Amino acid sequence: EAQVTQNPRYLITVTGKKLTVTCSQNMNHEYMSWYRQDPGLGLRQIYYSMNVEVTDKGDVPEGYKVSRKEKRNFPLILESPSPNQTSLYFCASRSGGEQYFGPGTRLTVT
C-alpha cells in the first residue's frame, strides 16, 4: 500500500529535550515536506526537500532541522523544543501535482 508514515503519532515532552519525528514514504517520491498545523493559522510549511541531500526552508523553519540522507526518509529534528512548537505536524511526499500526507504527529511541549 502506498503511504507516508510518521512516528511517533503522539508525543509529550519538556522544553529543551531534543526530539526527532520520523517520516518515511514507500512511493519513491523525490519531493518531501514538513508542515505544522495550528488552529486559525492553517498548514504552514516548515522545510521541504527536492531530493536526497537537497533541502530548503519553508515559511516557518525557525527551531527545526531536517536531513535527507535517503530518498524514502525525511526526519524532522527539534534540537531544543519550546512550548510554541506545540502543534500537529504532517509529513508529505509528492508525485506531480499530488501531495500525499502522513497521519500526523501531535506534539506537546511543556
Add this chain to the structure above:
Amino acid sequence: EDQVTQSPEALRLQEGESSSLNCSYTVSGLRGLFWYRQDPGKGPEFLFTLYSAGEEKEKERLKATLTKKESFLHITAPKPEDSATYLCAVRTTSGTYKYIFGTGTRLKVLA
C-alpha cells in the same frame, strides 16, 4: 506577499443542498492551485490540481474551477459523508517548491 484566503470559515448544509466554497489568492505567479479534504485527526487528502484560468475538474459530487483570482469548490447534492474541512493551497513561481495553504472551510452536511 503571497496569500490564500478561504471563505466561509464554516458552512452547514442540509443533505442535498448544493453550495460553493471559495478560495481567493494573491500570488506573484501561480504554478498550481490544489484542493484537499481533511477529516478530523487525519492528514489532508488530495482532491484536485488546477493550473490555469478556465480549468475545471470533477470528482463525484465535487467540481473545482479556477479564475485568475480565485477558485471555487462546488458541492452538488452533498451527503453527510462529505462533511470535512476543505483546504486550498497554491504553489507559486516565487517559491518553486513551496506551498501556501488557506485556513480551510469546515463543512457540515446534515441528514
